[in-house]
Amino acid sequence: MSTMRTHYCGLVTEELLGQTVSLCGWVHRRRDHGGVIFIDLRDREGLVQVVCHPDNAEVFKAAEHVRNEFCLRITGTVTNRLEGTVNANLKSGKIEINASSVEVLNASVPVPFQLDDDNLSETTRLTHRVLDLRRNQMQHNLRLRYKVSMEVRKYLDNLGFIDIETPMLTKSTPEGARDYLVPSRVNAGNFFALPQSPQLFKQLLMVANFDRYYQITKCFRDEDLRADRQPEFTQIDCETSFLTEQEIRDLFEDMMRVVFKNAAGIDLPNPFPVMDFATAMGMYGSDKPDMRVKLEFTELTELMKSVEFKVFNSAANMTGGRVVGMRVPQGGSMPRSEIDAYTQFVAIYGAKGLAYIKVNEKAKGRDGLQSPIVKNISDEVLAQILELTKAEDGDLIFFGADKAKVVNDAIGALRVKIGHSEFGKKAALFDEVWSPLWVIDFPMFEHDEENNRWTATHHPFTAPKDGHEDMLETNPGACIAKAYDMVLNGWELGGGSIRIHREEVQSKVFRALKIDAEEAQLKFGFLLDALQYGAPPHGGLAFGLDRLITLMTGSESIRDVIAFPKTQRAQCLLTNAPSEVDEKQLKELHIRLRNEPKVA
Amino acid sequence: MSTMRTHYCGLVTEELLGQTVSLCGWVHRRRDHGGVIFIDLRDREGLVQVVCHPDNAEVFKAAEHVRNEFCLRITGTVTNRLEGTVNANLKSGKIEINASSVEVLNASVPVPFQLDDDNLSETTRLTHRVLDLRRNQMQHNLRLRYKVSMEVRKYLDNLGFIDIETPMLTKSTPEGARDYLVPSRVNAGNFFALPQSPQLFKQLLMVANFDRYYQITKCFRDEDLRADRQPEFTQIDCETSFLTEQEIRDLFEDMMRVVFKNAAGIDLPNPFPVMDFATAMGMYGSDKPDMRVKLEFTELTELMKSVEFKVFNSAANMTGGRVVGMRVPQGGSMPRSEIDAYTQFVAIYGAKGLAYIKVNEKAKGRDGLQSPIVKNISDEVLAQILELTKAEDGDLIFFGADKAKVVNDAIGALRVKIGHSEFGKKAALFDEVWSPLWVIDFPMFEHDEENNRWTATHHPFTAPKDGHEDMLETNPGACIAKAYDMVLNGWELGGGSIRIHREEVQSKVFRALKIDAEEAQLKFGFLLDALQYGAPPHGGLAFGLDRLITLMTGSESIRDVIAFPKTQRAQCLLTNAPSEVDEKQLKELHIRLRNEPKVA
Known part of the structure; x- marks a missing residue:
């Protein structure tokens, strides 16, 4: 490879037996064993064992002085390890280097932590990032x-x-x-x-x-x-x-x-798989659902509009309110403590409580259900809940009832939390797979209630679906965008859209967003200008x-x-x-x- | 390729004869010829000629409305061009597209300039960069x-x-x-x-x-x-x-x-080729000499120390002064106006004048020389100048005499200027080749006279040559660095060095640069720290x-x-x-x- 070294440490194998090699790297560990010094020398390709015998006085003396993280150049012969000392975890595990020269390229002061310590604080790691990067x-x-x-x-x-x-x-x-x-x-x-x-x-x-x-x-x-x-x-x-x-x-x-x-x-x-935004929000309360989790929402908003139970009824009837159930198969075995913990968990997302029903024995009707809330719900509605959620004996149903955003965030997060829990894994509610998903057909705009105006869901350069151009100003909430997100295991990996390539459509979107012509010109004049010169249909990610x-x-x-x-x-x-x-x-x-x- | 297009415009050739293709691109030119409309359609791969015949009324009507830089989608059949209309400059020059459909993907307002106009101001080009980039x-x-x-x-x-x-x-x-x-x-x-x-x-x-x-x-x-x-x-x-x-x-x-x-x-x-810094400065007055130019400096500083002519004498004797000659073969034919122009040119670099000698006939001694300065110079010195510069009859010698920096900058720039001039090309002083060069062995430090301190020639992390570590503080001016520049045609393409990998050497360099320990710690503490943990010998570019x-x-x-x-x-x-x-x-x-x- 070079004057200084012939091979990478981690790549020296039995193929080189008997050959002389020169290696450069760091002392990963040094130990004295039966009067012989063993050095694990590390470079970017891994470790190799170097042996320094006392019969080579110069080598032995040099080896005696090296410490962890010294940078060395070692020359030696590739030899077989002794029977019983082979290390199957290393590529170089069958051989060792019989050192004929040990040169200290640079010494090291004692390191502040062991490189293989897995319990370092992030502050320690970032402060000593150079050593951390050697891990x-x-x-x-x-x-x-x-x-x-x-x-x-x-x-x-x-x-x-x-x-x-x-x-x-x-x-x-x-x-x-x-x-x-x-x-x-x-x-x-x-x-x-x-x-x-x-x-x-x-x-x-x-x-x-x-x-x-x-x-x-x-x-x-x-x-x-x-x-x-x-x-x-x-x-x-x-x-x-x-x-x-x-x-x-x-x-x-x-x-x-x-x-x-x-x-x-x-x-x-x-x-x-491909899923539209409305379905993703409907079934999972998220535009990046973790599809490894086998739990789904059941829409109960309509059903709850006329129930007596105020928590459900008021959410179902408020503007932008939502009531959902989420059946947890075998969730009936969940201890009260776990349910309490989930109640605290959903509070992070603004949920004021976490209603649930344990389905002990459907055949018994109301008496087969265990829940603080069933007393407020009629037999008829209870039956419909069971039917819609497809709950079976031994299941549990969680409920979310609030503004849709709160329900989606809280029950959506709960869904993932349960899926990843010990319980979730035991109950086969979680598939240990790589689970990608396209989410498409995002709305063009979201309504910003605080400021009573529309904002762009993706960004203002996203094209509307064909035929939706005319609704941009008249019915922005109904406009669907040619936008798409790639989701993997519940993370948004990427996103993109077809862009607006016509100046007049772009101007319409700016107007829908209450960006007037002057402001549009000031901020995005160069884009509007460019679109006028035969901009091609285009999109990306x-x-x-x-x-x-x-x-x-x-x-x-x-x-x-x-x-x-x-x-x-x-x-x-x-x-x-x-x-x-x-x-x-x-x-x-x-x-x-x-x-x-x-x-x- | 896609729903919208089957090929790139510029890549449609006679191999596709008879096939139907769909192309997307911009109208490069549209002309009406004998009742037929020809469109040169352009995409990133080049141009193709599209023919719109009047017998296809719809196509013809669409084509009538298109203008330069409209973005089109065209479908048509690949046909041979008529005899005599083949365009050998185009990959697609043997064929044309007989359009069966012309779809305007986006119209264009009239463009502010022709894309093939080569005389646009940079302001115009940068203001309309999007169109400029289409060129x-x-x-x-x-x-x-x-x-x-x-x-x-x-x-x-x-x-x-x-x-x-x-x-x-x-x-x-x-x-x-x-x-x-x-x-x-x-x-x-x-x-x-x-x-x-x-x-x-x-x-x-x-x-x-x-x-x-x-x-x-x-x-x-x-x-x-x-x-x-x-x-x-x-x-x-x-x-x-x-x-x-x-x-x-x-x-x-x-x-x-x-x-x-x-x-x-x-x-x-x-x-x-490889050249050390001292040679480059000596022969070309530059650490990035354009080696295509066949002109060299002749060192005359020693010679001029004892001449009477004050311009040369004082430069030769001042601290850091330098006197050089630069022989220009066949330069004797240079008209006075050109020499005057060069005199103005070197003034940009601080030269207070531009002495020269035209060598008309060496054999005649002083009388064979034509120059405003020879009267001030002895026969003996004149002879030595001719000998050292190897001037021949018909040549011209330019002189630089000043602080070395002025001489190097001025005569170095003049060297390149003459090499690239009409004269230089005619006189074969310029090789039209790619001429790379390594310049090595830079000094570690340059003396900043204004502030009376040493500064790093490359940067303070550059390693000194082996054995020069001890001179860092005692004789910084004599320290050579393991630094190297890659030069091409007189441009510095890149540069690098072997870096200091020992903390004590790095600290010495900081001291040589009058960066005290506290300041070094504040600014470069993380480097000094890292060097202590077995930093390897390293370098780069x-x-x-x-x-x-x-x-x-x-x-x-x-x-x-x-x-x-x-x-x-x-x-x-x-x-x-x-x-x-x-x-x-x-x-x-x-x-x-x-x-x-x-x-x-």
Whole structure:
């Protein structure tokens, strides 16, 4: 391979028996055994055992001084391990290196933790990120991440997609999420924004006849962070002209199958199931349902409109209210404590309680049901509940009754929670499979009740279904968009849409969103302008790479698939960014600090 | 290919004769000829001729209404062109499409300029960038750019390099160029900086055992812009552990040969010549000499120390002064006007004049020389000048005498200017070839006379030559670095170095640079820390992708190889970024504007 080394440590096998090799790597472990020093030397490909015999005084002396994480260059002969000392877990497990030279390339101070300690706090890990990155799991995660992005590139390259870079210093359009701003030095008082996505630029590239574009690129949102959010995140961003929604979905569905297979050996089903938004919300209370969970909502709103029980009745009759039941097969065995815990759980999502019925023995009617609420419900309605939910003896039915959003969020989350619980797994309510899903036919607009106006469900550049253009202004709530999300195991992997390619339709959407002509021109004039020059029909999709790798690796946080992530307080514990800057720098940028108390 | 189209316009050839095809694209030209309408339809693969006959009334009517840049879907039969109308310049030049259907996918308002107009101002082009990008040249440039980056990825992938993303929101270290800053909302009063390069992160990745890293990534420098500078630019950034300088150079030299060959069909020489920094400065006054130019400096400093002529004498005797001659073969024929023009040209670089001698007839001694300065120079020195410069009858010798920097900049630029001139080409002073060069053995430090201190020639993380570690603090000026630049045709394509991997050497360099321990800890503590944990020997290189593509495409400006560039005033004429932002945004970021007059 090079002057310094002939092989990677982890790849030395019995095929090299008798040969002299030079290896470079780190001391993973050193032990003294029967007067012989054994060093497990580690490089990116894995471990190899190095033996330093006392009969080679120089080697032995050097070996005596090495400590964990010293960086060494070792030359030696590949020999068989002694009978009984073979390590089947290592590729190099049948051999060892009989060292003829041990060179310390760099010493190491004692490390603050053992690399194979799996109980490190995240603060420790992020502070000592360089050592943390030496750990197996992080090595694996970042290599897999690379493999995935390379597989994506190969796939798209084969189909004629080309990677075109779009600007990082771009225009602030305060819609959607908060922008990261960059003050301009040359243009005093003005600011660039870091892109929330290359959305408009990729549309412009379609208008400019690039036909098929992709980019694996950083995007930025200055939002409050959660476990699956980072200030900067990476998008696999794609756009194509002259394809239908179905063709775009087929293309990227196939891409994902190929990528999962080639990068991680995972077989995704073919084809992915497709579900419209209304069905997803109706059956699962979510536009990204985890299809591994075998639980469904039963719609009870109509039924509950005339019941006496006020909790159900008032939810069923309020504007935008909803009542659902969710049958949990064999849930009757659930102890009271577990139900109580779920009651607390749904409260996080705003649910004021969690009604339930245990179905002990249907044949006994009301007497066969166990529940704090059955006394408020008529025999007739109880019978209908059982019929609609298809509940059997031994089942349990949970109920949600509130504003639809609360019901969907709370019972939707409960559905996933139960599915993933011990109980759920025992009761076969959870399939341990990779379960992708297309969710399609999103509404164009959502009603923002607080401000009494319509907002774009995806973004304002999404095309309406054919024939819905005329309703954009007259009946926005009824407009369905050519938008689609790819969901995997309950996570949104990516989403996209056919875009508006006609200026007059785009202008209509802006009007529906109460963006007047002047504001539209100011913010999106360049798009409206471009659409006038024979913009082609086009559409695309963007995948969240961080999330994709988090899923693939089964990581708990996207910070585990990013080399140098920020904390949930948007700080880098390694470099201590962000930090204070010189007054001189601020002056050059024509800004000053406000005198506000500092947040710690 | 899809429902909408079966082929790309530009790829329909006689192989498809008789077949029905559907094409999507833009009206490049429409003409009415003998009652028949001809449309040149354009897509990313090129043009095809579409014929709309009047006997198909519907088609003809539709065709009558189309105008340039309308976006069309056309279905028709592939037929032979009439004898004599074959267009050998087009792949599709032997055939035409006999249209059976013309569908207007989107109309276009009249375009503000003809796409094949080669005399557009840059302002027009950047304002209407979307149309500008439809032009052949821009389509070609961005496709080539993609090809290059993909070839780089393939090459590095084969060698086990992996792409790892480093942060865009990072720490400000006000050294070298000016940072772009990003105010933090969550951490009031603090700022992120956009990276000037991933230098330290890639070193950390080496310490973290990733062994071979690359990234094609955006970097940012808030500097005053020139033709070959942009606020954001793209670097092919590479780093590897356990390779020697020679091995790293060999690797990336081979990569460039492969990339040039595969992406652009260009054969670069094998091997690249190698020149040390001292020689390059001595012979060409530049650390990135354009080796296509057959002109060299002759060192005359020693010789001129004792001449009477004050211009030469004082330059030769001043600290850091230099006197050189540059023989221009056949330059005797240069008219006075051209010499005057060159005198003005070198003034840009600070030269106070441009002395010359025309060598008319050497045999005649002083009388055979034509020059305003020979009267000041002795016969003996004149003879030595002729001997040292190897001037022949008919040649001209230019002289530079000043501080070395002025001489190098001025005569170095003159060298290139003459080489590229009409005269230079006629006099065979210029080879029209691809001429790469390694420049190596850079000094570790440059002396900053103004502040009387040493600064890093490359950056403070560059390793000194073996054995030079001890001189870092005692004799910094004599320290040579393990640094190397790849030069092509006089442009710096990339540069890199072996990095310091020992903490004590790094600390020495910081001290040599007068960065005290406290400051070093504050700014680079995370690096010093990482180096202590067995950092491996490592080094790397970064190439400027924009510059590379500019060179490959023979473009005049790097703006011609970037989809959405900024002007030299760091503005985007398409989106009008940067722009003013809401007071609310500034407030959230804990900053306010200074009340300074705005720059227009």
